[in-house]
Amino acid sequence: MAGKDCPMRALQFTAYGDPEVLEWAEAPDPHAGPGQIRVAVRAASVNPIDWKIVAGALAGGEPLAGPGYLGYDAAGVVDEVGDQVAGVSVGDEVFGRGMPTQAEYAVLDSWAVKPPSVDWAVAAAVGVAGETAERGLRLLGVTAGDTLFVDGGAGGVGAVTVQMALARGAKVIASAGQANQDYLREIGATPVLYGEGMAARVEAAAGGKVQAVFDVAGQTPIEDLISLTPEPSQVVSIANFTAGQAGARVTGGGEDGHPMQALAQVAELLAQNKLVIKVQTFPFDRAAEAYRISQGGHVRGKLVLVP
Ligand SMILES: NC(=O)c1ccc[n+]([C@@H]2O[C@H](COP(=O)([O-])OP(=O)(O)OC[C@H]3O[C@@H](n4cnc5c(N)ncnc54)[C@H](OP(=O)(O)O)[C@@H]3O)[C@@H](O)[C@H]2O)c1
Numbered sequence: 405m406a407g408k409d410c411p412m413r414a415l416q417f418t419a420y421g422d423p424e425v426l427e428w429a430e431a432p433d434p435h436a437g438p439g440q441i442r443v444a445v446r447a448a449s450v451n452p453i454d455w456k457i458v459a460g461a462l463a464g465g466e467p468l469a470g471p472g473y474l475g476y477d478a479a480g481v482v483d484e485v486g487d488q489v490a491g492v493s494v495g496d497e498v499f500g501r502g503m504p505t506q507a508e509y510a511v512l513d514s515w516a517v518k519p520p521s522v523d524w525a526v527a528a529a530v531g532v533a534g535e536t537a538e539r540g541l542r543l544l545g546v547t548a549g550d551t552l553f554v555d556g557g558a559g560g561v562g563a564v565t566v567q568m569a570l571a572r573g574a575k576v577i578a579s580a581g582q583a584n585q586d587y588l589r590e591i592g593a594t595p596v597l598y599g600e601g602m603a604a605r606v607e608a609a610a611g612g613k614v615q616a617v618f619d620v621a622g623q624t625p626i627e628d629l630i631s632l633t634p635e636p637s638q639v640v641s642i643a644n645f646t647a648g649q650a651g652a653r654v655t656g657g658g659e660d661g662h663p664m665q666a667l668a669q670v671a672e673l674l675a676q677n678k679l680v681i682k683v684q685t686f687p688f689d690r691a692a693e694a695y696r697i698s699q700g701g702h703v704r705g706k707l708v709l710v711p
Pocket residue numbers: 451452453532533536555556557558559560561562579580581582583584598599620621622623624641642643655656657698701702703704705706
């Protein structure tokens with residue numbers, strides 16, 4: 405079903421650099437291809453990959469060819485449904501993943517219906533974070549009665565992982581800096597401080613080893629995390645890409661991902677109030693401020709852009 409054509413605005417940049425290169429300006433409007441939907445965006449979150457892209461960190465030294473567009477998740481109202489898509493209609497309120505999403509209109513590749521009780525900003529916040537959390541927990545096989553340690557529990561992926569694991573009946577220990585210890589307690593984790601001596605603090609909190617470690621921050625020496633588990637493969641990292649050399653597992657999405665199933669689980673937890681995310685919102689034309697905060701590395705919950 406075709407949607408309307410619309411001159412739209414999107415967050416963009418024409419040279420790599422600091423977040424100040426970002427512009428909220430006109431861009432070609434996207435359309436849903438087979439298996440995709442288009443939404444009128446009500447909110448789109450900021451993930452660390454966004455500022456890494458703007459900085460040119462993923463460009464492999466190649467110059468930018470044309471404007472760069474950003475964003476990997478969004479929530480909005482469906483206004484176009486691609487071929488081979490069933491179960492969703494124009495006018496439905498959804499959230500999900502796609503690229504680029506920090507724009508007035510975005511094409512999503514995976515989505516779930518937004519529970520009516522959930523804010524647009526919260527729904528946008530859990531696209532990437534929710535899919536990543538589900539993937540980590542599935543790869544680690546976390547089930548009821550397990551103890552999970554989340555290294556980096558207060559940010560986007562960490563806060564969703566903590567709550568998703570609790571909903572499965574696991575016990576969760578999570579790390580954060582001093583300022584986020586209370587936040588971790590609020591979302592149900594046993595907090596520990598990261599840094600020197602952290603492995604001993606985790607063992608003390610767990611009363612021994614844990615069944616699984618999810619390395620979200622990628623900052624702790626991988627040997628320290630492996631020392632907490634019965635075997636190295638029970639450490640999964642999303643941010644330390646050399647962790648595999650020590651026997652831990654690394655996941656970047658791709659074949660490990662089941663995004664539609666993951667987002668359906670996230671929607672259910674949101675509807676049941678078992679997943680609560682602290683969000684800080686910024687208008688799209690002040691995106692650089694949100695990017696700066698993300699770049700600082702100490703986000704509590706999620707940063708979200710709104711029209
Ligand atoms: N591979 C994948 O599929 C995938 C998917 C999504 C994200 N990622 C990557 O995963 C990382 C986390 O993403 P995110 O969205 O959760 O980031 P985020 O929202 O910016 O959160 C980062 C968190 O890291 C914590 N942190 C900072 N230094 C730490 C340390 N030394 N030890 C433990 N925790 C520390 C911070 O806690 P304090 O504020 O308390 O310091 C903060 O809460 C990023 O590098 C991102 O690019 C990978």
